[in-house]
Amino acid sequence: MRRTAPAEERERRDGHAGHAGHTGGSGRREPLRTEFTFELPRGYVDEAGVVHHTGVMRLATARDELVPLRDDRVRENSAYLSVVLISRVVTRIGTVDDIHPGIIEDLFASDLAFLQDFYRRINAEGHTRAAVTCPACKEEFAVNLAGGRLGES
Known part of the structure; x- marks a missing residue:
């Protein structure tokens, strides 16, 4: 599409x-721009033990935000909303392209938190940059949350 x-x-x-x-x-x-690459802080570990770090998230549609509200798991536990929503908009993690709630459930908590923030940034704010301050020198600068290895700008 x-x-x-x-x-x-x-x-x-x-x-x-x-x-x-x-x-x-x-x-x-x-x-x-409707697709954004990201790099998970820890990575998704698949059934074979392979760790996947990079992935792609697309912009959410109104349907993406409405459909999970009809999900019985979300009705029983509202915290599950983010799992279903993230599973709808993440299109790939590493070589895994069949993303479903079970995959998102298996992420480390820090990776889920990262994806929730990433979702908010690209859908509400329209970018993947965050303003940060160096704790040592107090210099302010922007970092791109979409990924890149440590030390890259």
Whole structure:
């Protein structure tokens, strides 16, 4: 399923240009980014003992947020909502592309917390950057929560 549209197609469809969306340096709209890569802090350990660190999360739709509310597991335990929701929007973890609530249940707590925050950032804030302050020198800078190895910028 295609989730991005070239600027010309969106402008033709919307009937106007430049009123919504981010524009690049050329004054043209950039395509909507709908998938974001991430790197889990600890990693998902599959049945064979292989640890998977990288993955992909897509933007959530209204349906993604509504469907879990009809799930009996969520009705019985509201805390399960995030497990079902995250399982709907994570499309891949390592080589595992059949993501379901059971996979998310098997994540370490720190990885689930990371994915919950990542979900909030890309869906509510629209980016994966976070402002941080160095505890040693007190310098403020931005880090990209989408991943990268330690020491990379």
